[in-house]
Amino acid sequence: MAAAAANALKDAWPVVLALALLAAAIAAWRTAQAAGGRRRDAERLAVLRITLAEFDGMDDRQFEYALRDLLVRDGWPARRVGGGGDQVADVIGDHPQRGRIVVQAKHTRVGGKVGSSVMYAVKGTAGPAHGANHAVVITNGTITRDAMAWGDRHGVHWVDREKLRRWAEGGTALHELLGLSGRSGGRGLFKRAA
Incomplete structure (x- = not known):
């Protein structure tokens, strides 16, 4: 059974690698979006201050x-x-x-x-x-x-x-x-x- 799983993984490695790269790209995009949103919020707050x-x-x-x-x-x-x-x-x-x-x-x-x-x-x-x-x-x-x-x-x-x-x-x-x-x-x- 272990040999069959190893053979299946050996044949499917390009798909697994592509899924891992896609997941990493999505995580990086979400992190960049969140950082950009925080930066925009900070800029907006910095601009609108009324004494x-x-x-x-x-x-x-x-x-x-x-x-x-x-x-x-x-x-x-x-x-x-x-x-x-x-x-x-x-x-x-x-x-x-x-x-x-x-x-x-x-x-x-x-x-x-x-x-x-x-x-x-x-x-x-x-x-x-x-x-x-x-x-x-x-x-x-x-x-x-x-x-x-x-x-x-x-x-x-x-x-x-x-x-x-x-x-x-x-x-x-x-x-x-x-x-x-x-x-x-x-x-x-x-x-x-x-």
């Missing part, structure tokens, strides 16, 4: 576009929708695994505060009007304690000045910063009205 001073110098519209660009950097295909009749959504992003995110941008003067009324409005429209899985209020200012507590209780995430710095300057992805998981139940925390 708090730059945010402070923006107008409302520029702030919304900057937030959109940061979402895109983090893998959320996003678009700016802010303006008249936006139903409390300035940026909307759709992620294949994490679902839809609706962002309400609040650009303030340095030292400006965002209160609870913004959280109420976002909670009321994120799902019914936009089908959101995640709703976020983002400001270059601060958020009142009451607004933070209300948002935490009712599933409205918030990004204040310090979190904005970690996201925009530090390169931490928004979904990591806020602990956003995948879609839950298909539509997440917010339900679209029928």
